[in-house]
Amino acid sequence: MPAKIHGERMLTELDHVRLAKLIDGKSLPELEDLLDTTDVVRSCDVAPDVITMYSQFSIVDAHSGQRQELTLCYPRDAAPAAGFVSVLSPVGTGLIGLRAGATAKWQMPGGDEGGARVAEILFQPEAHGDYTT
Template sequence: MHKTLAGERLLTEIDFARLNNLRGGPLPPELVDALDTLDLVPSREIPPDVVTMYSQVIVEDLETRKRQKLTLCYPADAEPHLGFISVLSPVGTSLLGQRVGAIARWRTPNGDACAAEVVTLLFQPEASGDYTT
């Protein structure tokens, strides 16, 4: 069963501050909207099933059922061919703050609608005690 968690996406206060520092350049409108609507929590209080920056997740494409391991990262660390997905990309923005079981939805640059379920959270920095990465 898929969870619908609209309005229940969470973001750590430190991720919020760092992402706001990116506002010096052009940010995708979806990320600006997310920064304005995600609920902020201290890093030590983020639930272990929430996708934060540098989380590693397994997502499953709802159409193809193909699974991929992705790591959500800042633009300077992005290497899409290795699964390091920038938070500025449509996929990255859609994953930020999602919980395991949620459906991330985004549009490709050519306008195609895509959706993937967050199947597993393999690693979350905060869950491992890293509150500053």
């Protein structure tokens, strides 16, 4: 997928540091690109309509129009059937840092393109004063 330009996505400093540690010598080009091209802000300055780690949000599938509620998490907490999507999955990497109303696109493992519109942020840790989760 093409790189996102600055201003389209936002990461907190803490999320940026933790995501960089996930790379740890692995080849994760999508995540590396994200970390290199995304605006980074202090946790207390992130807008409340941005998907950060452990945010709960709803998306609308670009193809089917189906609405789904998800929580963005680290790989150890992933449980896709329960709506916990790893930030290292194509969907997770495609969604982190986007604002409500934005459209994400990602490449599925089989080569198909997926996409969804971020319909609503249901919960964002930073918006509730949690700057360390």
